[in-house]
Amino acid sequence: MDVCIVGGGIAGLTLAYWLSEKGDNVTVLEKSSSLRTEGYMIDFFGPGYEVAEKMGLMNELRNIHYPIDSLVFMKNDGEKKYDIPYPKLRKLMDDKHFNFMRGDLESVLYKQVKNRVNVKFDSSPVSIDQDDDHVYVTLTDESTLTSDLLVGADGMRSSVRSLAFNETFNNSIRYIGYYTAAYIIDDPAVLSKTGRSFYTYSEPGAQVSVYPIRGNKVATFFLYTYPEQQGHVTQERAFHQLHEQFGHMNWIVPDLLKASVDADDFYFDEVSQVELPEWRNGRITFVGDSCQCVSLLAGQGASMAMAGAYTLAKSLENQTDLSTALAHYEQSLHSDIEALQRSARKFANYFLPDSWWRIYVRDVLTRASVLPGIRKFVNFKTVRLPQ
Secondary structure, X not given: OEEEEEOOOHHHHHHHHHHHHOOXXXXXXXXXXXXXOOOOEXXXXXHHHHHHHHOXXXXXXXXXXXXXXXXXXXXXXXXXEEEEEHHHHHHHOOOOOEEEEHHHHHHHHHHHHOOOOEEEEOOOEEEEEEOOOOEEEEEOOOOEEEEOEEEEOOOOOOHHHHHHHOOOHHHOEEEEEEEEEEOEEOOHHHHOOOOOOEEEEEEOOEEEEEEEEOOOEEEEEEEEEOOOOOOOOOHHHHHHHHHHHHOOOOOOHHHHHHHHXXXXXXXXXXXXXXXXXXXXXXXXXXXXXXXXXXXXXXXXXXXXXXXXXXXXXXXXXHOOOHHHHHHHHHHHHHHHHHHHHHHHHHHHHHHOOOOHHHHHHHHHHHHHHOOHHHHOOOOOOOOOOOO
16 A cells, blocks of 8 residues: 655654555655754653554663653752652653653654655645545645555644645644743753753743753753733744743743753744544544644653554554544544543643642642552553554
């Protein structure tokens, strides 16, 4: 079968691996000129971890893992409030947990498929047509690609979804009230104020984290509430908004904000979910954030991207009829994704409390969650892979 995957991120590359394993002819279209590096550190556990094990990636993931000593929660004056040793956190996930940058995971996956599938950078669809037998994709260079199946793996603002369902981006996007920013700082002065831990300072509706990464650099992560979805935000406006939200803070926040204007990989986006009633349209289907975006508040975006890709590949392998296979794939995951999205929305005010009282409650519950007697009751809602 000839398959065209739009999007060379985690979901698209994972799907390309499994489809090439079963002998399909795969083309991946990626609108960027190269692999993307911007982003933030992710917690990797759950079904994606199982998929990575099946792909034999454990050594590669250990190599990109960041050995953080602990989670440290800070006071505004730079004093430590409390910390949680990282080994205790891993036990909540049965020690099946990694920390790494999203871009590092994409690099690992790309190395697995670059000699097995056709990856076309600087390429994206401008129109899509289909009949009973094929999908026809017209690309930005005006060439046409014909395939048996088209998969949109191109993220929350999927162009495939827009073209396939004749919708605007916002039709399927549910804004849940937050904006986030992340970038890397190459400044010895900032590094000297941190150690080998993940540091977080919280105020009602605003949170900033900083953590060391390879190359003697420091990565940042900002999250704050915002009353409305803003649409496209220029980088200049994003800088201004960060200063509006965090400029009054102490600790090392002034150093972090000052460094933002020189960051080469500045990342800024809304925190939203994708609610797509149907994941297929004829010979077109979706995977990853284009159909199952649970938001960073759920902490499982990369894991679910790999799980969704694996589930789709196995459905295509086990069903002889394409329509039946795509229906089976959707039925296997759709209700679980909806449950994860509901859970993430409920978890939002725990992740980023809106009052000092809620911050106090979060701190108490977070510290208690790793105690031996409490640990067994902590549940990370996830999904099961198909057999």
